[in-house]
Amino acid sequence: MAEDSIPYLSGAKIKEVLDYNELISVMKKAFAKYSSGKVVQPVRTVVKVEKADGFLGLMPALCEDEDVLATKLVTLYRHNQEKYGLPTHNAIVVVFSVNTGIPKVIMDGEVITTMRTAAASAVASKYLCAPNPRKLAILGSGVQARSHFEALSSLYKFEQVTVWSRTFNNAEHLAGEINATPCNTAEEAVKDADIIVTVTLSSKPVVQKAWVKPGCHINAVGACRPDWHEIDPELMRSAIVYVDSRAGAEKESGDIILSKAEVYAELGEVILGTKNSNKDKTTVFKSLGMAIEDVLSAKLVCDLLLKTEKLK
Ligand SMILES: NC(=O)C1=CN([C@@H]2O[C@H](COP(=O)(O)OP(=O)(O)OC[C@H]3O[C@@H](n4cnc5c(N)ncnc54)[C@H](O)[C@@H]3O)[C@@H](O)[C@H]2O)C=CC1
Numbered sequence: 226m227a228e229d230s231i232p233y234l235s236g237a238k239i240k241e242v243l244d245y246n247e248l249i250s251v252m253k254k255a256f257a258k259y260s261s262g263k264v265v266q267p268v269r270t271v272v273k274v275e276k277a278d279g280f281l282g283l284m285p286a287l288c289e290d291e292d293v294l295a296t297k298l299v300t301l302y303r304h305n306q307e308k309y310g311l312p313t314h315n316a317i318v319v320v321f322s323v324n325t326g327i328p329k330v331i332m333d334g335e336v337i338t339t340m341r342t343a344a345a346s347a348v349a350s351k352y353l354c355a356p357n358p359r360k361l362a363i364l365g366s367g368v369q370a371r372s373h374f375e376a377l378s379s380l381y382k383f384e385q386v387t388v389w390s391r392t393f394n395n396a397e398h399l400a401g402e403i404n405a406t407p408c409n410t411a412e413e414a415v416k417d418a419d420i421i422v423t424v425t426l427s428s429k430p431v432v433q434k435a436w437v438k439p440g441c442h443i444n445a446v447g448a449c450r451p452d453w454h455e456i457d458p459e460l461m462r463s464a465i466v467y468v469d470s471r472a473g474a475e476k477e478s479g480d481i482i483l484s485k486a487e488v489y490a491e492l493g494e495v496i497l498g499t500k501n502s503n504k505d506k507t508t509v510f511k512s513l514g515m516a517i518e519d520v521l522s523a524k525l526v527c528d529l530l531l532k533t534e535k536l537k
């Protein structure tokens with residue numbers, strides 16, 4: 226049985242201990258463990274809430290090597306921001322003892338989702354983009370736009386960063402925060418970019434093949450449903466496509482399903498050295514998000530807090 230009260234870790238506490246440096250190495254480990262078959266992780270179960278254009282996603286994973294069993298519960302309500310001024314993504318993570326199955330800790334999952342997704346894109350960029358990227362283009366201006374700027378800036382010193390968003394004011398606002406250039410169109414933003422990040426809630430493509438410099442690396446982070454896509458199908462078919470999980474991509478990724486693009490490899494296979502990185506070609510990392518990213522992030526949080534004795 227669980228204790229009368231299970232410790233709860235707030236997002237603020239988690240933010241205090243997580244940094245991109247460490248998370249980037251943990252995400253590298255997550256991808257490698259997943260692609261070497263050392264993770265038990267079903268494809269996300271999605272419970273749709275049609276009337277609110279939302280869903281609840283169940284994301285459990287077990288990694289015995291790392292002695293960790295946990296699940297993230299995450300909701301995506303697309304209109305929360307405009308309707309209520311609330312975050313569109315909300316989540317908690319529950320960590321269990323692998324030996325007894327007793328729940329050990331419940332923690333906020335929003336900060337973990339925000340940071341681990343950007344750290345995952347940073348790992349993908351490290352393996353898939355050509356050396357010394359100079360220009361970063363961010364399409365979208367929400368939570369992931371900010372975290373991606375932070376994570377990628379921890380790896381690279383960009384000479385130029387551009388931001389496009391559906392509403393120019395939002396692009397301007399974010400650009401002001403991060404010292405970037407706001408753009409009126411996505412085409413203008415991605416022109417000559419070495420790395421593009423797509424972090425919108427759009428279900429229609431926001432970037433076209435003709436706009437993209439050959440050899441560019443794209444972190445395609447949005448569009449997590451089979452009928453949503455963010456990337457021009459022609460661009461998907463002409464690029465070398467990497468995914469976090471083949472099983473997830475086949476079931477959930479509209480960018481892959483609708484374009485019928487071939488998946489070349491899982492990112493973990495590149496990390497393990499069984500697939501090439503093709504840094505000189507146009508590459509897409511189609512990120513859907515994997516439970517093991519959350520589970521290893523949660524373990525990192527627990528380890529860091531145990532070190533500082535904030536978690537007994
Ligand atoms: N791959 C992964 O592991 C994860 C992916 N995501 C996805 O990343 C994307 C961004 O997430 P957040 O920044 O947290 O969301 P957010 O709600 O903070 O920001 C969403 C952005 O998309 C824009 N947007 C909304 N509808 C649009 C449309 N029709 N066309 C163009 N832009 C539109 C909004 O104006 C805003 O700039 C979402 O698609 C989300 O589901 C989020 C978490 C994890």
Ligand SMILES: O=C(O)C1=NCCCC1
Pocket residue numbers: 282299300301314338449513514515
């Ligand atoms: O991996 C995640 O967490 C999510 N991915 C897609 C959108 C919902 C949250």
